[in-house]
Amino acid sequence: MAKRSTLFIRIVEAKNLPVKDITGSSDPYCIVRIDNEAIIRTATIWKTLSPFWGEEYNVHLPPSFHTVSFHVLDEDSLSRDDVIGKVSISKEALAAKPQGLDGWVNLTEIDPDEEVQGEIHLQVSVQGDGNVPRVLRCHVFEARDLAKKDRNGASDPFVRVRYNGKTHESAVIKKSCYPRWNESFEFELDEASADTPLTVEVWDWDLVSKNDFLGKVLFNINRLQSAQQEEGWFRLGPEKPKHSQYEGTLGSLRLQLRLRDETVLLSSHYQPLVELLCQSVGTHLNGNWPDLMMLIDETTTAESRQEVATNLVKLFLGQGLAKEFLDVLFKLELEKTSEPNTLFRSNSLASKSMESFLKVAGMQYLHRLLGPTINRIFEEKKYVELDPNKVELKEAGCAGLHRMQTEADVIQQSTTHLQSYLSELLHAIVQSATYCPIALCQAFQQLYQRVQERFPDKEYRKVKFIAVTSFLCLRFISPAIMSPKLFHLREKHADARTSRTLLLLAKAVQTIGNLDTLACCSKEPWMVPLQPAIQQGIGQLKDFITRLVSCEEGGDLGLQTRMSLQCGTMEKEGFLFLHRTKDKCMLMTSPFKKYYVTLSKDTLSYARTQHSKKSSFIALPKIRAVEKVEEKCFGSANVMQIISSEDSGQMETLYLDCKSVNELNQWLSALRKACSHNTETMSSYHPGVYKGDKWSCCHQKDKTDPGCDKTRHGVTLQEWYDPLDPDLESQLIYRHLLGVRQVMREKYQEMIKPEEGSDSTAGQEKLDGVTRFFKVLQDLQDAHSAVEAAERSQNKNFLLELQT
Incomplete structure (x- = not known):
């Protein structure tokens, strides 16, 4: 039996954002945090105050999480990114609406006193009896995962304990978000003031400026007297929110959220x-x-x-x-269905199931099919426009020979570019018959045959082809062309020029998928220049489908010539910067070197080149933890560590530096899922490094200290290549x-x-x-x-x- 929480997140769009750049606009993006830990960064939408993202995520979480928050920022290339505002939603609010939340939410100002995180380990007790004055004792052990308030990526925390007008303070622990105090404070219990709470506050000490608030915990004395003692880790809470002077002026964010708590x-x-x-x-x-x-x-x-x-x-x-x-x-x-023209055009269970099937079983196929053409369009950044009402005329020619382009020139050049892209894509589709996954071929073959049986008359001879293309082209290939980021084909959304090129190419593919050039050209006559290419494409697509659905296993589409594209593999690969520690302290200089890292079914291997025969590897069953590393350790917020055990029982740590928070969390997620059945996992770890003679996070001198922060095995992102569960x-x-x-x-x-x-x-x-x-x-x-x-x-x- 296992408890699992899954949070579906769709970051749709924002509107009425404030101007942050001198251009009179902003470059907004969104960071998603679970209990203040960043797990997702959307793409930046350039030069707009009303960005549309449309990005979807499924996040698997431990049921103990408290809050999901969305921070909207403005990206700046020369200075630190500007914070626009945030939306925070508690787990309780999500659980109260099992059907999910869907709507606009106003962005609020980020108040430092509300931006708290972490936990504190306390023991609070009432001692004494009726013969002697009773004593309220608070023992402060340690804290973990405190907010970073100083430029060095840490804080200088101390504890302030207050009761009935009296205050005690602990020692200051310098440069640590995982401080250990082990101090006790006592107060004489006032029986007449039982409603007065005991307040434990954590502060960041500053020499010059005022101290920063890090969070607090309140204890009810009446309840404490009944229990005599409370001990454990307590989550730090914020101060009461203040009235914001910017309320209603920071814009709003449209979100779709749905929390599922499951007992499996x-x-x-x-x-x-x-x-x-x-x-x-x-x-x-x-x-x-x-x-x-x-x-x-x-x-x-x-x-x-x-x-x-x-x-x-x-x-x-x-x-x-x-x-x-x-x-x-x-x-x-x-x-x-009695009217063949409406077949599979509604959002029925059959249509949705086939659409989901294509995404689950065919994403690797889609990447190989579309990847080269999509990458070419992004790299070339050609100006493409066929609609005369949208054509922008610019000067052409070299210095001294400037002339204004005519509308006909632009349309002619655009037609040439689109024909080139379309020709390349159609060639890739035809060639894909040799590596289309067997599961997809069988599904299309079955669909083709069923439609042919239902509509056998000659007048409906195109319907069986349209049934296949309605899924392959209209619900799979075309959406991926229009929004490559949403299908993981690109890391960022396209700019306006590239986006228009992709849209026109997707329209052409849709027209080919409909097997009808006249319908498109009658609605959008400016598509006429592409008509010859579209007509040729229809013939190529019909030949491709005929070949796809008529072959038997073992023929040219047999398993011998197919790529092994099986749903549910956990393979992941790419270049990362690595540093390996083994019986040595952390180097003062940059210790990272570039390696090609491959996560397979049983091992994590890394070599200097992609095809190198010499490589090192870690057996997945030996991995004990996969966690993030504090930013101050290497000057990067995107470093993770893999802690594994050797045959001798000694622990070894491999550090991986990723290029973005998304890449970091994708690798964390993939490794955690690959190691989900490991039995000897760690429950705590050090988010810092052992440098000199102590841990940089908690300052403990014992290198084998069990760790000052809890591991987060349960936090993973759902991806299309996830293993089936x-x-x-x-x-x-x-x-x-x-x-x-x-x-x-x-x-x-x-x-x-x-x-x-x-x-x-x-x-x-x-x-x-x-x-x-x-x-x-x-x-x-x-x-x-x-x-x-x-x-x-x-x-x-x-x-x-x-x-x-």
Whole structure:
């Protein structure tokens, strides 16, 4: 059993942002933080006060997180980036709306007294009896992950303890966000002032300017007298927020957020449900089980359809039944469709499932297919425009021979550029028949055949091709061309010029996918110059589809000639700067060297070049922790460390310097997922380095000290190449089915109403089948209830122990 929290984040756009640059505009981007730890940075949108990002993320988190915040900043190349404002949303606010949050939220000013983080380890007790004055004692052990207030990337923290008008202060620990004090403070308990709280504050000491507030904890004396003692790690809280003079003037951010807290049971609990779902799409159907998939199709609402489709696709991929699952949905969709021109154009469960299937199983294929053309467009930055109403005329020619370009010149050059890009892309599509993943080929082959069976007349001979291109071109290739960052083809969004080129190319691909040049050119007559290239492309695309869907396994599309593009591999690779420590202190000079790093199924290897035969490696089962490193250690905020054990039992640390916070978190996430089944992981670590004779984070002199900060194994980003997680997918599907159980029951009763003269035996068989399905749901619900009851009992016993 495991508890998992998944936060879906979509950063849509912002509006009415303040001007931060002398140009009268801003260059905004957004940083997402979980409990003040940066995990995502959006792309910068240049020269705008109303940026559109449209970036989506799924973040897996431990259930103990508190807050998600969004900081909007203005990027500056010559100075520090300007802070525009932030939006903070608590876990409680997210949990209160299980359907999710979707809307505009005003940005607020960032108040230093609210920007607190970290925890403090305290023991607070009441001592004494009726014969002597009672004493309130506060023992301050240590703190961790405090906010960095000084330029050196650390703070100089001290503790101020206040009660009933009296104050005690601890020693100042210089240059540390992980201080250890181990000091005790006592106060005479005032029985008459039981409502007066004990306040423990942490401050950053400054010699010249005023001290900076780092956070506080309040203790209720009445509760403390009942419990006698409280000890543990306490989260530091902010001061009360002040009224902002900028309220309502910093613009607003449109967000879509949805938090899912899941208790994932053991695999054995989900096995009956998985078996039923597999039977519902199996090849040995007996006439009863297709009704289960029909019920899911009929009762899934538009709001949940995308999520349900993705979960089902992943579950059936894991069971090796993705083709059969999609085939059942194809048949259900075709039965409901009488007009072929509308086939798969709605956001039905079939359309959403095929779209999700392409993203889950075909992203590597998409990258190989589109990567060269997309990179060429970004690098060339050609001015491309076909619409006469949008053409910008500029001077052309060398010095002394300037002449103004005509509209015809611009359109002619643009047509040439677009034809070149389109020709390159179509050639890549045709060539991709040799490496298209087998799963995609089988799905398209099944779709093609089902449509051909449903619409066999000659007048509909194009429909089977359009069914394939509606997914391949309109829902997969074209969206990726228009927004390459959202499909991980580029790290940044395109500028305005490149974006227009991509849009025009995507329009051309959509027209080819529709297999109709006239419709496009009648709506947008300025696309006519591309008509010959589009007409040629239609022929090439139809030939490609014919080849794709007619071959048998073992032919030219057989497994022998395919790339191994299997869904769910955890491979990752790229150049990083590395430093390895082994029985030595940290070097004062820059110790990093460039290596090509490869994460495979079993090892993390690194070599000086991509194809070097000589390389070093770490076996993944030997990795004990994968965590961030403090910025002050190497002068970079994007350094991570991999702590692994050698055969001798000695620990070794490998440091990796990444180029951005996104790359850092992608590597952290990938390594944590690859090591998720490691049994000997560390629960604490040092975010600093051992330099000289002590740790830079907590100043401890023992190199084998267990660590001053807790590890964050549970924080990962969901990526398209993630391994399949059958138990989690089963849990997500179960939760959805439980929510629509009553609707499904009512729908099924309608479906099995016996018609006059019909055989009632068949209806009884169907009823028996659905009774089994609802029994499986009830068993899962009972299993969850038992787990929740055990947790409540455990928490109750803990509270009783605390009170005694």
